[in-house]
Amino acid sequence: MPATAPRSATVVAGRYRLLDQVGSGGMGSVWRAHDVRTGQDVALKVLGRHGSALLARFVREQAVRVRHPHVVAPHGWAAEDDLVVLAMELVTGGSVADLLREHGPLDPGTAALLVEQLLMGLGAVHGAGLVHRDVKPANLLLEATGDGPPHLRLGDFGVAAPVADRRFTTVPGAIGTDGYMAPEQARGAPPEPTQDLYAVGRVALELVTGLPPAGQGDIPSHPLRPLLERLLVSDPEQRIATADAALRLLRRLPVPPPDGPPVPDRLGPPPRRRRTTPTGPRDPVDWPGWLAVAALVAVVAGCLWVLLGWSS
Template sequence: MPPASRAPAVVAGRYRLLDQVGAGGMGSVWRAYDERTGHHVAVKVLGQHSAALLARFVREQAIRVRHPHVVAPHGWAAEDDLVVLAMELVTGGSVADLLRERGPLDAGTAGVLLEQLLLGLGAVHAAGLVHRDVKPANLLLEATPHGAPHLRLGDFGVAAPVADRRFTTVPGAIGTDGYMAPEQAHGALPEPSQDLYAVGRVALEMVTGLRPSRQHDVPSHPLRPLVDRLLVADPAQRLATADAALRLLRRLDLPEPLCPPVPDRLGPAPRGRRTTSGGGVDWLGWLAVAGLVGVVAGCLCLLLGWSP
């Protein structure tokens, strides 16, 4: 992984890494310049190349949900010891940043963000996937100095097909403590209602400013009818679909949103020298990708239970 003090690195002759904008369990996230399209993108750089990490990485790359409130990977590349996913660049930080800086949100703004989250989750679930890690840090925000905020659901590193045993380790829990539904925390197969429980935890955090470990009873609040239906411990009694939750949300009498401004948290892109291949073939990039394909194929065989 190139340190920030070095000149920007070009990965596979395409993505010029400019500055690190985040980090997570799978590696780091960089702002990059896509020399093929001429656009700035976000690039996730894989950390240690264990088989398990590569399997998760390939799984995330396969997420192809196109929706205004979802940001999912749209390409990948490799060179030498770098493996990267490329996705749209979202510059306004996350809901976690907004809560940390402003504290509890007004009911109207929370309602706007929850509506957008449910719309995005509806598209994810319609694609047959469960996100499994809905939390404020994964709810990205476009920079909107004026007008309503624009939320994008991101980070599909632990997403899985609905009720698919190949992506679940029992009795291990996959997700983030505090936001997981009780059955998810006990290793249940992936189901959309688990994401909806997490939405309830996120909603409660939006209106109280409290992390799940400090949340107790749901306070009297315009959003309480929705939160109560989402935080039901029994999944059979919980709201079952994002659409059902959205219908309930839209029936609530919420005040006009105050819409706090969401600043551009990244600022101008660093000025880096751009290089082009001059139309030649990037043999190094192709050889690296070809080498990685063999590793990935082996990971997928293990993941899907195939034998050579």
Template sequence: MPAGRWRSPTVVAGRYALLDQVGAGGMGSVWRAWDQRTRRHVAVKVLGQHGSAVLARFVREQAVRVRHPHVVAPHGWAAEDDLVVLAMELVRGGSVADLLREHGPLDAGTAGLLCEQLLQALAAVHAAGLVHRDVKPANLLLEATGDRPPHLRLGDFGVAAPVADHRFTTVPGAIGTDGYMAPEQARGAPPDPRQDLYAAGRVVLEMITGLPPARQTAVPSHPLRPLVERLLVEDPEQRLATSGAALRLLRRLPLPDPVGPPVPDRLGPPPRGRRTAGVGAVDWPAWAAVAALVAVVVGCLWVLLGWTP
């Protein structure tokens, strides 16, 4: 854009100034945005050209109100013309899927810590009367903790549903992600917290082997094996029944301290030249040129008028 021109980000619903796209999914794109009302950066999921079914799912997601350090739940939404946006906290460290793709299997301490944080998140979600139904590495977001221990945040509540709500039974189809769904969930059973625990078992097995569900076989010899085997029981009546029970078992296991890979800031600063004060964004080099011109004019006046310091 030519120097000296104002560059304004798109502002949705008179509130969210979209700065840069940071992700995409089946329901739309995810943007870093400036919330002009709260005056802070947020993540905004943008849904355009929405059909009724997708919009219903979108609205269901924004209704989630779980406040927990290991959960990223929506905290606001807005609509304007053919756009619907959903706002939530901005998490800067990518996801567990990114960590596994870049580093392969995680050490036992790091896998155990992430598992504990996931179970804490699920305990909060289930206590709120909800089943997440799509627990997988891509939905386990990470704060940018650098060399410090990782901090997991369970996100994406687009297919969450009330516990045992038969309105969300999907026979002959199923809601979730192939490979992570419990057998009864894949058959269309009503939402049940034990389905999330099965998915957690698949995720932990992926963390310790580096293998996605399609390539997973038997649980290998590992400090987390006793927990994984109890989570992956096919019969839900024999599976661990609650996140609390899973946490108690996990905390009895002899796990080493985490020594896993660092979690960098994957977003970086907002786009150069975009002001985050809320009205728009300015091309900063243009301001530099204006400031230089003002300095020259003031200098000339100083000489011509005989000003003294």
């Protein structure tokens, strides 16, 4: 959590008005905020206590500038006093982790569509010279499309690193999430795009079976099996090499149209922003109170009229 927890309605750096907290993570809390410059609502990641490791993650994430329909990356940052924030697009449909938790295994068409969109996003990330290193369902955000096809956005670039940059490698530790890391990544190998592709295979197998990596066994008979077999190869030299190659293979498979569950808006409307005047906030009109006052005035006026009539 932040060193000083922000309050709703706090304005950070004269630009971002915090509306409500919508999540939390390893770097701190995530807020829905209103950008007073653009008039748009955004997601604002508020940095927690500023240890060196957390600051390193912040520096890496704020430097990512990948623009793609299936990627959500920071588009700005700001700091004020002890608050440091990253601003990015607001995605309101939750994550693939939410979808799996609520619905279990997905139909082949929906699983294939999500994998296709993930590979498209990773193609843009790898094309920018980066390895994500933490591809997992919780980092795959979903637009609120209702009953329409899902729209996936790859997010959370806190541990992303340049391709094969040994400065971002820690040995004997490993960067990533257990179960989704490629074997060589778990051993501390330098970042390579094929590590992300192994993680795609683990995610795809979870979409198909509903089971997290710890519970996954052999690849079942499934329309996506030929792709999974090429992604989940222990030897990186034998694994499919690029996101584009994986996409070409996926698009050749006999996959039915998606028939998956709806993706609702999980955040709902933002809290009502109260209007302000030079003397402070102005509350909405209390109509029941005003009606009671008006009725009382009418009764008093009627009584006075009767009394005056009698006196005359």
